[in-house]
Amino acid sequence: MERTILYVDDDAANLTVLQAACADEFDVVTAESAEVALAIMRQHEIAVLLVDQRMPGMTGVELFEATREHYPDAVRILITAYSDLTDAINAINRGQVRGYLRKPWEPEHLKATLRDALEVYDTRRKVRELERRLLETERVYSLGVVAASVAHELRSPLTALLTTLDLAEMRLKSMIDGLSSGRSIAPDEVESVKKVGDQISRAKQAVDQITEITSGIELSHRRRDEERTTDMKEVANLTLRCVRAELLKRAQIQVEIEPSPPVLGSPNKLGQVVMNLLINALQALPDRPRGQNLVSLRLRPAGDFVRLEVEDNGSGIPQDVLVKIFDPFFTTKTHGGTGLGLAISKQIIEEVRGRISVESELGRGTRFSVELPVATPPNAVSD
Secondary structure (H helix, E strand, O other): OOOEEEEEOOOHHHHHHHHHHHOOOOEEEEEOOHHHHHHHHHHOOOOEEEEEOOOOOOOHHHHHHHHHOOOOOOEEEEEEOHHHHHHHHHHHHHOOOOEEEEOOOOHHHHHHHHHHHHHHHHHHHHHHHHHHHHHHHHHHHHHHHHHHHHHHHHHHHHHHHHHHHHHHHHHHHHHHHHHHOOOOOOHHHHHHHHHHHHHHHHHHHHHHHHHHHHHHHHHHHHOOOOOOEEOHHHHHHHHHHHHHHHHHHHOEEEEEEOOOOOEEOOHHHHHHHHHHHHHHHHHHOOOOOHHHOEEEEEEEEEOOEEEEEEEEOOOOOOHHHHOOOOOOOOOOOOOOOOOOHHHHHHHHHHHOOOEEEEEEEOOOEEEEEEEEEEOOOOOOOOO
């Protein structure tokens, strides 16, 4: 039911008249109460919510407030008598109302109002789609950093594995050739056979290391967002491992992770927060020798919260930029970002009633601090 208008009024005659007036141009469904309207909205997508103010039970303004959070794209229009203009003003302030119609309404004015509302609805949907695509771009960019770092992490154990297997193959081939020709095995070849066992052990260690790297990443992606609690120590370590190689190309890393109680939130989403903050710190570093750059990650319990800090000793952020740092699409980068990383992080943190703040000093660096509420144990009893 795309671009559907829902008209709510407890007067059945009003419902019939308005539906007839709009039938040639609009798809209008009706409801005789706020409760019926809510049931319809749970089942169908509504573009415009047209509501009479004076209804028994829930008023028009109250219905707008009840639907504001879960149906943010629906355009809200209040129908009100001249004597109820105060209600209309309250609706605009409290219910995010686009406008209002006075009774009695004129058909052409009604239609013009509905056309305008549908245009607003279409624009909102386009903005949502643009936001979705930009969020996907941000995720792809983060995955690129992870892929480069993982490739670097895998290179060393893979090289060790291949070298070890090559040496083992050469020694075994030499021994087999000797046995095939009927000659006895020389003492140095006996030593070589003993070394093959050591080389196989080293190869197994390399395979175990590769498995550890890949399984950690797989585990972090397979966890469901529905999980309500997260071990931030595990999340911080996994995320750091994913981007460690990229960080080490340009900076030294200082890590202080203390055991902490579980926090509210999804491991995937909170991992994205840590990833965004580390990438942001990496991008803030000036172009200078690696030994002069430092990125710090700290995690520790702090009362009813777990505190995460990511700090860099980069150039710092000017005050006029700092106040906009969490705004969607705001970025000072000329490439390599959408300006959504910090905005996404702030949203994720606030979803679990956490807090994020930033401190910065020009020429000295920037510190982002995140406080995540500790998950209440299931058997906890209030005093």
